[in-house]
Amino acid sequence: MPQFIAQHLPILQVIVPLIAAPFCALISVRNGAWWLAFVTSLVTFAISVLLFAATFDGEIISYHLGGWAPPIGIEYRVDMLNAFVLTIVSGTGVLTLLYARASVAHEVDAKQHGLFYTAFVLCLTGLLGVTITGDAFNVFVFLEISSLATYAIVASGAKTDRRALTAAYNYLIMGTIGATFFVIGLGLLYMITGTLNMADLAQRLLEHGDSRTLRMGYAFILVGLGLKLAMFPLHQWLPNAYTYAPSAVSAFLSATATKVAIYVLLRFLFSVFGFSIPFEADILFLVVLPLALAGSLIGAYIATYQDNLKRLLAYSSISQIGAMLIGVSMLSASGLMAAIIHLFNHAVTKASLYMVAGAYAKEAGTVSIRELRGVGRDMPFTTAAFVVGGMSLIGIPLTVGFISKWYLVEAALMRGWWPVVIVIVVSSLIALIYVGKFIEAAYMHPAPQGIIRREAPLTMLIPMWIFAGLSLFFGINSSLTSEAAARAAQGLVAASSLIWQ
């Protein structure tokens, strides 16, 4: 690898898709936009993998934009945690784009394809930027880039269902409020410290000690990010957005958008605030933990009532996000590790499940569970992928879901939190119900009369099964993911001032 590229990997990670995005809109050749987007995502994935490899043994890469050293200039900072999330995001990008070709052709008007892929790549850019940057304000900027692009691609589902427009509009309102809260919080922190570089912020906040302003800043950032990551009860934008967006978009967003928001939350909680004052930890116990527990139960419970498969998956996501937040609220290295590994595992699982839903939407013309009766016979490979993903959602051994649950339960036991263990178990039991409900409909019932359904095309099956395969592979051999998650968690704990560990 040429020295030049190696040196500039962090900026290339963001700049490659940023530059490619506008060209997607320019290309008028048939499928040209898709090709460009796909090649771009491949390049970004390659870059993330290189970054992942470079940081795997604990090295931290720091890149100074414009040659201005931090804390004055903007710094891109890659450690194990970022690199892990970057890989998830860009990897999902590659596979969803591969999938999108057939799916989007079905769900989005042909003349909008150029703009659709532009927005898609911009969204990718934003998510990668949020993850890679070490500058707090830069996080906000990229968050907005990704969010604005997201509103557009969610709205592009309007061809099949006009409700996509309302969903996108609600998402826009909520996303904007979330981002505003986040930036208000940042402003308060800037008032105290006069700096925006995260490492510098952490240092100065530690020196500053407790104050009302700091508490306000913490509150605004927590609630703002809680909205972005769909923490219960701030999740209400999510079900509609994921239901009415084109399936490729649902798959991409469910695997990346909320995960990146959780990453930002982790980064701010541990690296910036660092629990230097008891208030920060108290809020986590008093507010976030109960909400996470409630979310993981209620999300799953609501999911059992859904007939729309995509909406079912959306509520399941809310439940799983609750599980991640439970891991975060434990404030221990093992809990964090459980949250981080679940972040990856859930991304893989949910992406495959949404791809399955998309395949149904394309081939069966519906995602209603009632109308999908007997689909297991007509679309065996697609439905089998759902079974794999569903097992992972429940947490059956040999799937990644089990690995997550295992670490989560173990972390809760280490803390001696029995009720939490029960909640985790109960929410998996409820997951059994909603997954079982679909599997039962797909396999045990005869198909409705006069319906012709064919198996999905290979370009959809391959990415779907790559994700399903990953959720099996890492369910059997989890050494890579658990090692990466453990190192990322240790990095975060080391950066914070958690003293009771």
Place this chain on the structure above:
Amino acid sequence: MHHHLILRVVAKLLLPFILLYALYVQWHGDYGPGGGFQAGVIFAVGFVLYALVYGVDELTRILPRPVLITGMIAGVILYAGTGLVGLFQGLTFLDYNGLAADSRHGQEWGILLVELGVGITVASSMTAIFVAFATREPDIDDEDW
């Protein structure tokens, strides 16, 4: 199209000044209040005023959709391209020192170009959003309300 004579005349008179002011904000952005964002919006305001008075069709005649899209894209590319120059000179991204022989001049050039990119993108985006709303076919015809 011959109503509002006064409005039409005043608008035509004002337009050059609005655009000139936008340019002023644009070029002074690097060492005074202003910059690409603000300038872009003021630029767009000029076009919006034009469309309000003379009709959207008139605006789309002088600024067709492809031009607006190209404007947005060109702005982004100008911005990112300026940043990339530093990269290819062996510096980091957005490092303008190499843009001129003197690093001070280099920084000035860099800011100017980047702000120009921002300005173009913002101006064309704002105009495009206005056009998109204004030319939207209503779901229900006016007579059917």
Place this chain on the structure above:
Amino acid sequence: MTNLVMPSLVYFAAACLAPLIPHARLRAVLLLGVPVLAAATFFSATYGTSHILPLFDTHLKIFRLDALSYVFALVFSLAAFLSLLYAAHIRDRLEQVSTLIYAGSAIGAVFAGDLVTLFVFWEGTAIASVFLIWSRRTEGSYATGLRYITAQIASGLLLLIGIVLFYHDTGSVAFERMTLDSTATWCIFIAFGIKCAFPLLHNWLQDSYPAATLTGTVTLSAFTTKLAVYALARGFAGTEYLIYIGAVMTLFPVFFAAIENNLRRVLSYSLNNQLGFMVVGVGIGTPLALDGTVAHAFAHVIYKSLLFMSVGAVLYRTGTDKASELGGLWKSMPLTMVLCIVGAMSISAFPLFSGFIAKSLIVSASEPYLWVWFALMIASVGVLEHAGIKIPFSMFFGHRSAADAPKVEEAPLHMIIAMSFAAGLCIAIGVWPENLYAILPYPVDYVPYTTAHVVTQLQLLFFAILAFALLMRFGLYPLEYRSINLEFDWLYRRFLPRLVSRLAMRVTHAWRSLAGRTTAIATRILSYSPPANSASTGTMVLWIAILLGIVLCLAYL
């Protein structure tokens, strides 16, 4: 790592490939090779062979071959072969695949050298087996299947919790003998207990086995419960509680079986009673008792399959398995009758049949526990009553003469072959017990055929039959009529649902009136109307405000 192929993998591979064979007959024939092939992989392997798989930060022993696992794996292979042979007329791919996965999981679980592997296969048996019930494809079987899978998954979850705790306590997941001294081992114990149908945890068995397809019941009867007995024998041998649990298990099903109308449910009660003998053996835990448990499990799998097969054959021909609707079939199904009686004599422990040489070991071992011994004797009489007499009598003789009985054909050839094979094994084991004794975990120096033993056993059995004959003669023997009997499951099938629905109704009522009043007041005061769409931006923003408010309040505290 040796080059031994895991037997369970043979089943799983077959389960993947089998549906691809288009021709039903060919598929059925090829499937018969699967148990043989799988058994061949471990049949002549040396004890002590094991496979290690690294996972997490520990090592899993996914395969362990010793005397105990060998016997169980052998009999499971036999049972799988018999079930597949008996089900050769089946075209339903779902049922075939689930049979294969079920058998494979059971064998995999028997070979599991650690708790995690055990758990995986444990759940495998649960999930695969429920499809044998659902394959009947009626609403009733679906509901029953749900109850069944709930019990099975509950067992799996308890096992999982136990394993996590156990790992937490000891840092090891090896599956060795445990003592009941911590929450972890209690969880594991109860998990095993659910699958073993301990008293009050037993209902899933009698509820679900009669609900499966007629071939599915044969398969179900062989694996799940015997897997639990294996797990108890491996993990909790010598635990004293088990003796008393087992004694109760042998006794109470006897009464229910005597008055049950559904013959497959009678056999399910009988199965529960037989498990009681094995549990007593595990609880006593001496080498003799453990040998007895293993031998009894071995013999039991075969004769219980035989009995289920004969009831299945009758069900196949007549369309019913209810005693009140049957009778007088001896003329139309003579072969089935003979084979059924062989099974009945085996389970009743007539000398020269397999039950005799297996049960005697446990009964002899229980002599130090007087009351337990007594319970076992009474239970033996009970076994004779419901499995030895009632099953063959009500199907082939009973209250109808041959002239009244429906004219049906003899059972199909493959069923006859499967039953004859099982019957042959029953007799062979009974006549030549030393072959079975040779593969038991501990050396056996027990001689079943002493004059005294044979005579006392015959006295017990024949006087009981005499009692039956006299009761019958004087019309005191309970006649069967169409009915069901309440059981412990009444609690969760009738009582709790009613209770909950009543409570829910009350709560809803109270809530409605409260909410109605509050809304009325709120509307009047604030002229506030609740948003029509629950997910409107207004509601969402309200939530944000509430949440931010709470956090800020906490900040000011």
Place this chain on the structure above:
Amino acid sequence: MTNYITRSVLIVLGLICIGLAAVDLYVARHSSLGFDSIPFFYCVLGFIAYAALIFMAKALRRVISRPENYYGLQAIDSESEAKHD
């Protein structure tokens, strides 16, 4: 005809039982229990246990017997029988 068969079966059974009881007088038992060496112990046990069991079961049935459709029409016991393949 049927009566004849029934009667002869009863007679044969009675003869077998008498024979077995007679053998009891000649067989020495060496079990560790002791009390089972009482003459005719197993004969009496078998007979009484069986009779007691039947009567107790009949009493139990009075309490727990219910019509087949007790759990509704969609339970296994009340479904039609013809569903088997």
